[in-house]
Amino acid sequence: MPSRNDTPESPFAALRDLKPALPYSNSAISYWHRTTRAFAHLRANETSPLPVSTKYTIIGSGLSGSLTAFELIKSGIPAEQILILEAREAVSGSSGRNAGHVRPDPCSEFSGYAIVHGSDKALEIVKHEMVVLDLVQEFVKTHNIDCEFRPKQTFDVCLTREIAESEMRNVEQYVSAGGSLDHIRYHEGNDAKERTGVHDALSAWEWPAATIHPVKLAQWLLSSSIDKGCKLFTHCPVIQITQNEDETWNMHTNRGMVSTNKVIHCTNAYAGSLLPQLSAMLLTPIKVQMHSLIPDQAFSGGNMLQASMALRYEEHRYYALTQMEKDGTIIFGVAKPSGFTFDDTSYTDELVIEGLEKFEESHDRPSHYSLSVLHTIG
Ligand SMILES: Cc1cc2nc3c(=O)[nH]c(=O)nc-3n(C[C@H](O)[C@H](O)[C@H](O)COP(=O)(O)OP(=O)(O)OC[C@H]3O[C@@H](n4cnc5c(N)ncnc54)[C@H](O)[C@@H]3O)c2cc1C
Incomplete structure (x- = not known):
């Protein structure tokens, strides 16, 4: 954070x-x-x-x-x-307008939560996120809701030495605060590349999550x-x-x-x-841009992505990637504090270009797709 x-x-x-x-x-x-x-x-x-x-x-x-x-x-x-x-x-x-992830995040968020709320509360937040995953699953099942909820593994893929070290420190801090690694797996080097399909991956953390049509x-x-x-x-x-x-x-x-x-x-x-005490410093309208891609055969049918992931380059810069099982649409987000605004009427070309470059760079599969952009704030 x-x-x-x-x-x-x-x-x-x-x-x-x-x-x-x-x-x-x-x-x-x-x-x-x-x-x-x-x-x-x-x-x-x-x-x-x-x-x-x-x-x-x-x-x-x-x-x-x-x-x-x-x-x-x-x-x-x-x-x-x-x-x-x-x-x-x-x-x-x-x-x-979001990424359609139900994704607890013990690996990159813990230390940010701890700075703001202290270690005990940070642990509670992370545990709560994991409970939410189970509760959403149970809720959808109980009410038989057609919202494309699909449990799947997720990866935090570290693409620079700096972020690999920072995630490792974050996980160590989470563990020393009493956090459990039972559901989390760590991959390094070739293992990380093979598991994630991201050819420049240095390391990756893997845990259970889900995708959903929000x-x-x-x-x-x-x-x-x-x-x-x-x-x-x-x-x-x-x-x-x-x-x-x-x-x-x-x-x-x-x-x-x-x-x-x-x-x-x-x-x-x-x-x-309506509540001036909740200024933008507390509840911040961060502009993040999501893109929906309709892929060709490189990411269709049997070639669809089996897991979701966050491609991490820097502390405040990552790319969110999921693929919807129902129609194969890829949801790809460029997340960085690129601007603060309440305007969700249009998108930024610069982020479209950056997003597509990163998407192509990350997976070594030449592909074509048609693109649409869903600009969002939240
Ligand atoms: C790009 C992006 C990706 C995200 N990805 C994920 C993800 O993958 N997984 C996840 O769990 N979370 C994700 N989030 C966060 C998640 O989308 C939000 O936390 C969640 O949707 C918030 O829901 P909400 O109902 O509180 O707010 P909103 O969905 O924003 O609803 C607020 C509503 O209030 C209305 N409103 C506001 N002011 C007024 C007013 N004065 N009068 C009447 N109506 C008003 C707005 O029009 C809006 O419809 C993401 C957020 C963003 C921005």
Whole structure:
């Protein structure tokens, strides 16, 4: 995790000047969005009059908002008392723009967590990530959710000496804090190259993870709550919240006002626009660019990637790689603090070129593919 100091040389210095913003209304359509356009509630209640009041209001319809509604109903709260307000179409934020990984990460993240939270909490976070993998698997199975959940191995592939040493130190720190290596395997030299298929790999760490279609999961959660009586209003950004003397809240939207007893903020990178105390220094809108590639025979059929991976070059620079089993689409992400912005309407050519170069460089398989880009922040 990058250190969030704001010295001029820190990549996070620019955050000081970043003002909170609402979601852009003309956000780009990602691969996950493109493959789920038939969702019946995509633009739910986009022109209907708002209710005057409701007991619970959830702001945001991503995985957090949709799961919160689901869990509130499960806990016994009548679904009719729950309103979800979404600024754009359903699941238009980071939940619809990510890498599709369910991936605990003990090997590269532990020391970053420890700097911020201390070793004990860092260990709890990593353990929690592993529990989440099991819980998602169980949840999907129990409810028979069609969201392309596939357990598979994942690799952290170290491509420079610097990052290989840094990951080794990270894992040593994780182990000395009491972390278990039971589920983690280490590969070096030719073993790393053969296991990962990445010909410049110096070393690699391997552990269990999964891939998933995140929008299908969120849409399932929304449908489940809406079927029970919960209301979703899309294209309804909350622009201000004020509190009344009786401690209820007024939600001001560009389509009128709703009063509510409880507000649950599930707004992710945009939280600071309604909760100024959550400035961009705390909840940072990092621009990361994902690409979806439709491969030719080099990565199709029997040649598909069996594992997912992060190709690591530097502390803050890696490339995420997964392949969806259902249609063979490759999801390839360029992750580095390349800019802080709330703008998810367009993509950067420079990152497309960099991403494609790295993808070709990493796997020694001449290939052709058609490309589309899903620009994202979160
Ligand atoms: C490039 C990238 C790759 C990632 N890859 C992974 C991965 O592989 N695996 C993983 O587990 N995580 C990944 N993440 C993180 C993950 O996507 C997020 O943690 C998760 O989706 C957050 O869900 P959320 O519901 O909190 O936020 P979001 O999905 O961002 O939802 C917030 C919603 O709130 C709405 N909203 C905001 N403000 C308002 C307002 N004022 N009024 C009304 N609506 C509002 C937005 O429009 C949005 O729909 C990735 C993130 C990024 C950016």
